[in-house]
Amino acid sequence: MNAQVEQYGVIGHPVAHSWSPFIHGMFARQTGEQLVYRLHDVLPENFRAYVLDFFSRGGRGLNVTVPHKVAAAELANQLTPRAERAVAVNTLAIQRDNRILGDNTDGAGLVHDLRDNLSVNLAGRRVLIVGAGGATRGVVAPLLVLRPAELVIANRTAERAHTFAADFKDLGAVRGCGFDELGGGAYDVIINATSASLAGEVPAIPASVIKSESLCYDMAYSKGDTPFLKWAKESGCARAVQGWGMLVEQAAESFQIWRGMRPQTRPVMEALRERASA
Ligand code: NDP
Secondary structure, eight states, X not given: OOSSSEEEEEEESSOTTOOHHHHHHHHHHHHTOOEEEEEEEOOGGGHHHHHHHHHHTTOOEEEEXXXXXXXXXXXXXXXOHHHHHHTXXXXXXXXXXXXEEEEOOXXXXXXXXXXXXXXXXXXXXXXXXXXXXXXXXXXXXXHHHTOOSEEEEEESSHHHHHHHHHHHGGGSSEEEEEGGGOOSOOOSEEEEOSSGGGGTOOOOOOGGGOOTTOEEEESOOOSSOOHHHHHHHHTTOSEEEETHHXXXXXXXXXXXXXXXXXXXXXXXXXXXXXXXHO
């Protein structure tokens, strides 16, 4: 490794599609920080050895994406409280004592996007999260801090939603259910945290969860509308947003952990939107 320039990157499998190098490259230019940020496509069986080698050769930090977030939590020498809650890590950082810190910035990224970019106030609102995978694990606690009237986690495999809700029930009004239990009226905010959009699918939830003033938020993002956004608009939702903002905000949180400063996110979001619509 080049000892002059500090090394960062994103580790996943597959990872070639990742926008993280573009985002962190813009953050580095904006803040005048000297760093290199690369893609690391690594199979699950090689994850641990690869990460330990990266840090032993002077690497400073890694973003972690599918399918390694739980393995990263197991590898870290120390977890932040929010990563410990999530049992999933999306940011690894080497510390002064050479111990590896694991953090999870997904929840903070989503909250920044909802609250600061989209001006959504969750206090007293009914919120539905669809999906109970790694992304949901990272966002439930930060969403409950905003004191929604109720946070419902609905999952295709209902049992997983029940387990999630039980894990977080000390933090607020949260319950889990299957899709067939979603007949009880509309929600103010509906967050799609399934990976269905990646397969061109929409989770089989009833359109009655939507009212015209609902915000429908897909954590997934793509050029043009995701399948969930198309479905939400067809079901009468006036405000449907995809997860570009969360992507940039969670990256800004990681950058802050690594470099001690939070970059401006708006110019990066604008650049991404331009690229995604090109
Ligand atoms: P996981 O693989 O951990 O979880 C997948 C979830 O999706 C499970 O709950 C699964 O249900 C559900 N699911 C998959 N396919 C379908 C389907 N066809 N119908 C209904 N449910 C389905 O994924 P992650 O939690 O890591 O990621 C979820 C999404 O969030 C992805 O699209 C990812 O790209 C996005 N994401 C975006 C971020 C951002 O910054 N914008 C950050 C992190 C994630 P079951 O349990 O029944 O299998």
